[in-house]
Amino acid sequence: MPESSNPIIQFDHATFGFPGVIALQDISLSICMGEFVGVIGPNGSGKTTLCRAVLGLMAPLTGHLRIFDCACGELRCHHRAQIGYLPQKGVVDRNFPVTVLETVMMGRYGTLGLLRQTTKRDQAIALDALAHVGMDVHRDTALGHLSGGQQQRVFIARALAQQPKVLLLDEPTTGLDITTQHNVIELVAHLHKELGLTVLLITHDINMIRPHVDRLVLLKTRLFAAGPPADVLKPDILRQVYGKELVITEKDLVIVEDYHHHH
Numbered sequence: 001m002p003e004s005s006n007p008i009i010q011f012d013h014a015t016f017g018f019p020g021v022i023a024l025q026d027i028s029l030s031i032c033m034g035e036f037v038g039v040i041g042p043n044g045s046g047k048t049t050l051c052r053a054v055l056g057l058m059a060p061l062t063g064h065l066r067i068f069d070c071a072c073g074e075l076r077c078h079h080r081a082q083i084g085y086l087p088q089k090g091v092v093d094r095n096f097p098v099t100v101l102e103t104v105m106m107g108r109y110g111t112l113g114l115l116r117q118t119t120k121r122d123q124a125i126a127l128d129a130l131a132h133v134g135m136d137v138h139r140d141t142a143l144g145h146l147s148g149g150q151q152q153r154v155f156i157a158r159a160l161a162q163q164p165k166v167l168l169l170d171e172p173t174t175g176l177d178i179t180t181q182h183n184v185i186e187l188v189a190h191l192h193k194e195l196g197l198t199v200l201l202i203t204h205d206i207n208m209i210r211p212h213v214d215r216l217v218l219l220k221t222r223l224f225a226a227g228p229p230a231d232v233l234k235p236d237i238l239r240q241v242y243g244k245e246l247v248i249t250e251k252d253l254v255i256v257e258d259y260h261h262h263h
């Protein structure tokens with residue numbers, strides 16, 4: 001079987017939840033090596049839960065989830081290190097005393113294990129990751145002195161420094177201006193192509209990722225649709241998930257009208 005058809009993340013009728021809440025129900029989904037998958041859905045549809053599941057932080061209540069052919073309970077540190085994770089962006093304190101390079105070096109610790117010294121090789125890997133996101137010239141700049149978009153690039157480099165197989169990004173464009181949002185998505189698409197990474201990107205912005213992804217996964221507790229964007233972004237499917245809030249313009253832009261009011 002060619003490598004590109006190997007599933008590395010496999011949900012099989014998996015249900016996830018919290019006490020009294022079903023967050024994701026009966027999910028069956030396989031993600032293959034090298035795929036770029038966008039995960040979309042309204043507020044509370046289970047996107048972050050899917051992310052936590054892939055990180056091995058939540059086991060299914062029923063059904064199965066296998067990651068790198070391990071059940072969640074069997075995932076070890078070195079498996080987790082193969083998933084480069086970009087969490088939802090928090091605010092970085094302007095005075096937080098850490099440089100760009102130090103931030104990216106943190107990506108090496110998961111691979112090394114605690115208490116092992118970093119070596120010149122780790123630093124070379126971190127610098128290479130910085131070069132991939134175009135931030136190598138800022139290696140000695142304080143993280144808090146960068147713009148929001150530059151900080152996102154550094155956090156992506158930190159994930160790359162793990163030399164992961166999978167890049168998992170939870171709403172990487174939130175809080176950035178429109179141009180910077182596009183630049184971040186372009187960067188992710190570029191890394192996907194250049195490094196052959198499997199990318200799982202959670203977002204609200206359907207229009208922004210549509211041109212780049214191989215597949216979209218549309219969630220609303222259940223998996224409503226998964227497939228190439230043209231197959232998923234059909235008015236009848238979207239209306240089932242977004243209801244009245246949905247507007248589709250003449251140019252096929254999908255607009256979820258009420259979205260920001262929920263936050």
Ligand SMILES: Nc1ncnc2c1ncn2[C@@H]1O[C@H](COP(=O)(O)OP(=O)(O)OP(=O)(O)O)[C@@H](O)[C@H]1O
Nearest residue numbers: 018021022023041042043044045046047048049050
């Ligand atoms: N720690 C928790 N305890 C209890 N319920 C939770 C917890 N986290 C999430 N939920 C519930 O699980 C469901 C799915 O939430 P999740 O955060 O995965 O959705 P989401 O699609 O990421 O939402 P958003 O777009 O608003 O970030 C929601 O009903 C939510 O209230």
